[in-house]
Amino acid sequence: MIKGKNILLGVSGGIATYKVLDLCSRLKKEGANLKIIMTEGACKFVTPLSFETMGKCKVYSDMFEGHHDKVHHIELPKWADVFLIAPLTANTLAKMTYGIADNMLTASILACDKDIIVAPTMNTNMLNHPATQKNLKTIEDRGVYIINPLLGMLACNTRGDGRMQEPVNIVKYLDYYFTKKDLNGKKIIVTAGPTVEKIDYVRYITNKSSGKMGYNIAYEAFKRGADVKLISGPVSPFEVDCVDKVNVNTNKELKDEIDKEFDDADALIMAAAPTDYKVEKPSDVKIKKDGNNLNLELIENIDILKYFGDKKNQQTLIGFAAETDDLINNAQKKLEAKKVDYIIANDLKKKGAGFDVDTNIASILSHKSIEKLNMMTKRELANKILDLLV
Incomplete structure (x- = not known):
C-alpha cells in the first residue's frame, strides 16, 4: 500500500513533465510522503513552485544548495522507500547508464541504494535507437524497474511508442510494488x-x-x-x-x-x-x-x-x-x-x-x-x- 510510504520523485525535462503534477496529486491522495528533485530542463517546462504546491514538499534542483548541514543527494535517497523517476528522458537515461552525476538528480541516482522505478518518455525514434534500447536493457539488468511507455500521439505530432504511462497507471504500479506478496504460489x-x-x-x-x-x-x-x-x-x-x-x-x-x-x-x-x-x-x-x-x-x-x-x-x-x-x-x-x-x-x-x-x-x-x-x-x-x- 502507498499510504505512509516515502517516495523520492525525480523529474527530468520532457514535455510529459506537466503530467507529473497530476501524479503528485494522486500520490498525495493515496497518503504518500513526497520529496522531489527536478533537473534544470524540468524547471523549464514546469516551475518548482507548481511541484511544491502539488507535492506539499520542498523541491530540490540546485546541486550546491544548502550543503552546510546535509548533503542532499546522499540524504534524500536514504530517506526514500523507493526512488521514482518520471519522466525519464533519453538524456537522463544515458547519464544513469554510465554513472554520470552532473546534476542533483543524476548524483542522487548514483548515490541510491534503494529500488529505482523509471517511467521513460521520448520520441519514437529516440526510444528505438540502438543506444537507448541498450541503455534500457543495461539498467533493467541492474535491477531497475521500468514502467514501459505507451503507444500514442507524441508532442512531435507523430504517433508511436514513447508516450509516458498515465499517472493513474503509475500509481497502480506503485501500489502493486508496495503490496506484500503473501499469496505467492497460490x-x-x-x-x-x-x-x-x-x-x-x-x-x-x-x-x-x-x-x-x-x-x-x-x-x-x-x-x-x-x-x-x-x-x-x-x-x-x-x-x-x-x-x-x-x-x-x-x-x-x-x-x-x-x-x-x-x-x-x-x-x-x-x-x-x-x-x-x-x-x-x-x-x-x-x-x-x-x-x-x-x-x-x-x-x-x-x-x-x-x-x-x-x-x-x-x-x-x-x-x-x-x-x-x-x-x-x-x-x-x-x-x-x-x-x-x-x-x-x-x-x-x-x-x-x-x-x-x-x-x-x-x-x-x-x-x-x-x-x-x-x-x-x-x-x-x-x-x-x-x-x-x-
Whole structure:
C-alpha cells in the first residue's frame, strides 16, 4: 500500500513533465510522503513552485544548495522507500547508464541504494535507437524497474511508442510494488457479477450484482502475488488487464469454467451472484404480445456453490450470502448446506451494503466463529477475505 510510504520523485525535462503534477496529486491522495528533485530542463517546462504546491514538499534542483548541514543527494535517497523517476528522458537515461552525476538528480541516482522505478518518455525514434534500447536493457539488468511507455500521439505530432504511462497507471504500479506478496504460489479462482438465463431471443432473467466485490478481490489477490483466474458475468466495473479473465453468461458456463481450473486451485471465492432459477423452455424467437398474460415455468438452476462444496478436497471455498432478513441464521444454514469454509454475509437492506455500491457491511462466518465488520470499502473487505487464505 502507498499510504505512509516515502517516495523520492525525480523529474527530468520532457514535455510529459506537466503530467507529473497530476501524479503528485494522486500520490498525495493515496497518503504518500513526497520529496522531489527536478533537473534544470524540468524547471523549464514546469516551475518548482507548481511541484511544491502539488507535492506539499520542498523541491530540490540546485546541486550546491544548502550543503552546510546535509548533503542532499546522499540524504534524500536514504530517506526514500523507493526512488521514482518520471519522466525519464533519453538524456537522463544515458547519464544513469554510465554513472554520470552532473546534476542533483543524476548524483542522487548514483548515490541510491534503494529500488529505482523509471517511467521513460521520448520520441519514437529516440526510444528505438540502438543506444537507448541498450541503455534500457543495461539498467533493467541492474535491477531497475521500468514502467514501459505507451503507444500514442507524441508532442512531435507523430504517433508511436514513447508516450509516458498515465499517472493513474503509475500509481497502480506503485501500489502493486508496495503490496506484500503473501499469496505467492497460490492459485485463486474468483467469480464476479451476475449470470443471465434466457427467456426468449431478446429477454433474460438476471440480478442486480455489479461485480465490484469480485473484481476487487481478484485485483487485490493479484497485487498480493496470487495466480488469479477471474470468471466474470456480463459486467466490467473497472479494468483488470493484469488478471487472467474469462467472460461467461449462464450458470452452466460459470460452473464449467470453474471446473476447468478447480482441481489444482488453492481457493475458490464465489463472489458471483448466479441466477437461482431459469426458464424451463426458453424460446428461440422473440415472444410476441397477444393481449394475454405470459406464464413462465421457472425451475431451479444448478447450485454451483454446493457442487464445488461437494467436490472440494484441499481447496478453501468461500461463499457469499446476500440476504434481506435473518442474515446470520440464513448465512449459517448456507455455510453448512454448501460445505464451504467461510461465508461472507451482508444485509442488502443496510445503507452502504449490497449491490452496486463501493462499500459493504459484512460478517465473516466460519464453522467456529462469526466476525462482524464495520462498514468498509469493497477493496478493504477484499483484503479481509484474502487474509483468510494466508
